[in-house]
Amino acid sequence: MSTQPSASLSADRRPLGPSGIALAALDGRYRAAVEPLVEHLSEAALNRNRIHVEVEWFIHLCEKSVLPGLAPLAEEQKAGLRAIVTDFGPEEVTELAEIEKVTVHDVKAVEYFIGRRLEALGLGDKTALVHFACTSEDINNLAYAVGVRDAVEQVWLPSARTAVEAISAMAATAADISMLSRTHGQPATPTTLGKEMAVFVHRLGRQVKRVAAQEYLGKINGATGTYAAHLAAAPEADWQEVARTFVEHLGLTWNPLTTQIESHDWQAELYADIARFNRILHGFCVDVWSYISIGYFAQVPVAGATGSSTMPHKVNPIRFENAEANLELSCALLDSLGATLVESRWQRDLTDSTSQRNIGVALGHSVLALSNVTKGMGQLKVAEPVLAEDLDTNWEVLGEAVQTVMRAEALGGADGLDNPYERLKELTRGHRVDGARMREFVKGLGLPEGAEQRLLELTPATYVGIAADLAKEHGPARG
Template identity: 80%
Template sequence: MPESVSDASVASTGRVRLADANIPLGPLDGRYRAAVADLSDHLSEAALNRNRIHVEIEWFIHLADHQVLPGLSPLTDEQRAGLRAIVTDFGPAEVTELAEIEAVTVHDVKAVEYFIGNRLEGLGLGALKPLVHFACTSEDINNLSYAVGIRDAVQQVWLPAARKAVGAIAAAARAAADTPMLSRTHGQPATPSTLGKELAVFVHRLNRQLARVESQQYLGKINGATGTYAAHTVAAPDADWPEVARTFVEHLGLTFNPLTTQIESHDWQGELYADIARFNTILHGYCVDVWSYISIGYFAQIPVAGATGSSTMPHKVNPIRFENAEANLELSTALLNSLGATLVESRWQRDLTDSTSQRNIGVALGHSALALSNVTKGMGQLQVAAGVLAEDLNTNWEVLGEAIQTVMRAEALNGVPGMDNPYERLKELTRGHRVDAERMREFVGSLGLSEAAEQRLLALTPDTYTGLAARLAHEHADG
């Protein structure tokens, strides 16, 4: 649609153009900004540019200090400090300045090169201006800048938030380790457990994924336009360029990738996103289970003063924290899986699909971080309804059928007569029937068990038939 037609259409509505008010398009930069703001310091466009400046400055210092070219000498401490201040002082005014340069260059990395070059004269380094971006292709700077930003976002923001959420689940698991609970397999009453043991299962699973994320390597390269150090070796044939590159990448706190095309292969990103996506999926399952426990009354939600549960039904306290988390985990996982699939492929030596995709890493992690915040808050608003759990157990005595038929098998192996067809006999007693305590004990008394076995079964109740659940919960509530 031509611009004039579009403007006329908007004008004809009589409404103010909200687009003119710089209003965020997405919720992460709008209503949920507070929950994800810390990621902006690492994965926003401004943070990417700051990281590009950081990489360019460190490369400049590295080349000078290693004297890779004739006539170069190590920089003074004052010069290094002045160069690094370009990074630490990068703020709103510098963001605007860089944007103005890019508007002319129409190239983001070239704009960074000019931005730095404009400051060298003031540091007494004007003669070294050609050393900025020396022998680099844009991807040399970009891959390292993204690696630094993603590493810091994961280690400083996402992982602490994930540990906090898992810690909240672990605290609930410890508190409910001894609380008996009717299990449900295929949605039907099954062998009892404890509420804490069921929560601890998720703690254990989630912590395994966190250990994988914590051990992730963040790879980087700086080897030129097609990964051959071609320009490097022509300009400075005596330098050991792979060693210069390795020491530089490791100086940035990254793992050196020694063999690439123009781009770093991004395999490490695929690995990382798969692990975080798997963590998301496990946590999504947890949210679904907790939502279901709330729906059957196992958890009561602690009302928040002044908050509205339902706009029309005042008795309700909706489980919005867990529902919000579910949706954001789904969005995050979809984006992470897409990124992981896209980024590990590149046509021949280079294409730009990764450039567009990587700009959404912050969005992918942002939806996960938002979910983590909601899970942590949601866990703080839950209260175990022990009475509901006890009542549920007491109306399902048929779950002891497993215990009785298993004891009958053991008795048969010990030579006790009359223990034939234990499964079938319990099936006849319990399937499709409600069996109360009196009927179950009457049945046990009629079996002719050994005295010890009979007494064990007569003493058994649904709330004591939890095996080692409490012990397992206590042992594994922290992963």
């Protein structure tokens, strides 16, 4: 039996840091890349958005004069109420947390937080108007919709467009650079590097457009979506119109028919589109990584950076590897959110409350991946000699062109061009064919002079069809 002491950490080791030290990488190592999302999808941002919804509901009810004694507020009173939102900072975050310790209810704490400030605005007699006829989900669904909308429009979409533009720039730069294709991993009809980049630009651009067109739905119709409390208090008011105009005032789309919760279908739609974008970008990262591995791209070394702890010659494709991992994490969370948020037991359960607190994490991993792709693209240089050499050692890919010309000429009445596919198969399968051997074969076919000359002038580097035109026409980033 070993008598060596255990190498495990002792129980009396020093703590690593204060209670605020980050557990997750997004709030630690990668904080700078995802910092903009904090303003929209953190717990503090959620509470600020709740206050925003409560304040605007208060103002809206006064504007609509839906209750006896209500009238539109003075401009300075509205400004004072809205300042509760704009002045919400670290001290207010702490105050709200202290209130919640007593209420043990986050939305009720927001109600009390606002109520404390009404007296100073000359609105102390209207405290009962805060959270009027609302259930917590009336506030939460709107607060989340505002936060997700702003996070997507102000952070995710700009990051996505920047990454797509970086790929688009490569598509433009490499539009005319011929490249050997590999279908099923085997040498195939050449293309251009720019055209292959442009395919991803086109695919990603379509998803960006879908995300940019997303509707963000909201509702404010009470405990089970029936306006029962509203009508009990003010039966003459058109509460559907009041709700519609309020939701639209927040810049959202009104959902007219719900249970206690807004159904979250729009969130599932949005997350599916972002996840699809992620997966296309993941495929791009895999392709670029593979091109780097065969030397098509050279990576520009960063001064002072270390590629490997033991092999100094290496420059690892870490940007694309990091992006792959973060895209996978983002998709896992987005898929889970999309699957769970569209279901709720009867009129409501609270599973969505926990799930939605991870929206920022899901988008954060995507934003981090986008940052890495953008930086990674800026560190790539096309190794044109490598691409040219690869083409020149694979003349057998012209077999497609030769047998297709043979078919065309045979249809035009030329003799001796039977079995074109089989003849090219015999020539090319299982062994390499150089330029001299391919030209010798073409000269022996007895093709009409014009067809023969076209094939004799063809090389793997020029057998790219309209790839360059496709890259230039469809490759520029859009959306």
